[in-house]
Amino acid sequence: MKGGEYPTEWGFKRRIFSQWGGLFARFILFFPTKYFSLVTDPTTGLKATKVLGLYNSMDLSSIKSRGYAYKVEMLYKFVRMGANIREIPLKFQLREQGKSKITPQTAKEVLLTIFQLRFQDESTRRFFKFGIVGFIGFLINAVCLELLNNMLWIEKLANSVSTLSFFSKMKLFSQPASWAAAIAAEFAILSNYLLNNIWTFRKYRLKKIGLFLLNAIKFNLTSFGTIIAQFVTVGMATLLISNTLCIRQITLVLTIILVVVPYNWFMYNYFIWKTKC
Numbered sequence: 001m002k003g004g005e006y007p008t009e010w011g012f013k014r015r016i017f018s019q020w021g022g023l024f025a026r027f028i029l030f031f032p033t034k035y036f037s038l039v040t041d042p043t044t045g046l047k048a049t050k051v052l053g054l055y056n057s058m059d060l061s062s063i064k065s066r067g068y069a070y071k072v073e074m075l076y077k078f079v080r081m082g083a084n085i086r087e088i089p090l091k092f093q094l095r096e097q098g099k100s101k102i103t104p105q106t107a108k109e110v111l112l113t114i115f116q117l118r119f120q121d122e123s124t125r126r127f128f129k130f131g132i133v134g135f136i137g138f139l140i141n142a143v144c145l146e147l148l149n150n151m152l153w154i155e156k157l158a159n160s161v162s163t164l165s166f167f168s169k170m171k172l173f174s175q176p177a178s179w180a181a182a183i184a185a186e187f188a189i190l191s192n193y194l195l196n197n198i199w200t201f202r203k204y205r206l207k208k209i210g211l212f213l214l215n216a217i218k219f220n221l222t223s224f225g226t227i228i229a230q231f232v233t234v235g236m237a238t239l240l241i242s243n244t245l246c247i248r249q250i251t252l253v254l255t256i257i258l259v260v261v262p263y264n265w266f267m268y269n270y271f272i273w274k275t276k277c
Contacts, residue, residue, distance in 0.1 A: 003089030017107060018044055028114045035079050042072055046088040054081050068106050069113040076117050129200040137188040138256055144184035145248060154180050177243050178235030185230045189223045201273040215272060222267045229259045
């Protein structure tokens with residue numbers, strides 16, 4: 001962290017463990033939550049926080065590690081409990097006597113602990129569910145794209161829109177694949193909404209019919225960006241290269257990975273189900 005310093009005499013392994021090990025632990029424990037910017041060095045250094053009340057409410061019997069990693073776990077729990085953490089930079093020195101607390105088992109212990117902590121976290125389990133639901137949505141999206149692309153009414157829709165004066169010079173609107181991708185995206189959106197409400201965000205699920213329908217409309221409006229993204233990317237790819245199954249599916253996959261997944265995760269958490277993490 002800023003203001004800290006490592007001894008130049010430290011060996012390669014010791015330096016890698018302290019510097020890159022800390023960054024790896026930080027990434028696993030806190031990314032992509034708001035806590036990622038709060039703690040820059042979870043495995044080394046000093047931390048200051050007011051523990052009155054927080055310490056008493058922590059179940060110390062549940063601490064997984066009885067070795068070096070217990071400090072990482074307590075820090076993680078303090079952060080998740082809302083503690084205001086301040087990091088105090090350290091300038092490490094070479095040990096002149098005694099034995100180091102860092103043993104060959106330390107790295108394994110810390111690694112096991114941080115993975116256990118993260119996989120037991122509610123937001124992590126929710127993200128895995130979100131991924132499974134998203135994959136189901138992708139399958140629906142991909143299948144519908146191919147079915148719709150070969151339908152006569154989609155071609156007629158593209159032709160009729162392209163004849164309008166406003167769209168006549170925009171070849172993108174004359175591509176059947178553009179419209180097929182947009183409508184396929186809507187089918188995937190409906191699937192994602194239903195499954196995420198029932199399973200992924202079950203704790204925050206919308207039970208009242210009126211609220212469910214209202215948020216369905218809201219969900220569609222917030223997801224409209226994904227429809228536009230697929231309309232543009234798939235349409236442009238087929239226009240510039242060729243309208244083949246391979247081009248359509250590769251473009252769809254890239255669009256979902258680079259645009260749809262991060263966009264949806266943000267919208268779902270902060271605008272639809274309004275989770276706390």
